[in-house]
Amino acid sequence: MTASHDQAPPTRAEELLRLDSQICFALHAASRAFSGVYRTALRELELTYPQYLVMLVLWESDGVPVKEIGARLRLDSGTLSPLLKRLEAAGLIRRLRSEQDERSVEIHLSAAGEALRERALDVPRQIADATGMPVAELKDLRARVAALTAAIDGVQAQGESCP
Known part of the structure; x- marks a missing residue:
């Protein structure tokens, strides 16, 4: 049996440290x-x-x-x-x-x-086409990323650490 089979599954805390979880x-x-x-x-x-x-x-x-x-x-x-x-x-x-x-x-x-x-003028259409996502989804994603950015900026402005 290899060492990888002997390892226990990752804990919740270890899962959070996985690259794909970031x-x-x-x-x-x-x-x-x-x-x-x-x-x-x-x-x-x-x-x-x-x-x-x-x-x-x-x-x-x-x-x-x-x-x-x-x-x-x-x-x-x-x-x-x-x-x-x-x-x-x-x-x-x-x-x-x-x-x-x-x-x-x-x-x-x-x-x-x-x-x-x-x-x-055609650049935004080329970019939207490359994503394969409908325009409504892209607008929603952009709004959500903007909200995320604003939240992080707010935390940094207050000098707080992230939760």
Whole structure:
């Protein structure tokens, strides 16, 4: 008899330590899977996924301060600045000092950045198709993940440990 047959079944506490029991790993694996699908969908737009996220923010509202983009995307300035420089070098955005506050830099779409929006309209459909899930289920899942994120943010803001 091998050692694996001699082992007792895992206890409830041991079961919780299994990789497949971790919500964080399930979300991480899904994120990595999405990254691959987005890489393919964004190839023809010549955008990386983080660049696409910046463009989504700007397509919603042009002339956004860098700090606001960072806050919306949960990116620090050390990550966001090189990303913006690459988008500017590609001719998709312009960085301009705010007229209201010289210390603030606003990001504006260039004509090419605005035109790219039309080419990007099919990306969400490609991503939805790749999931194999109905749109209603995807909307529900997105809402549930957003609620999960808000709950975790609330715990972290209070300085508490997770239950």
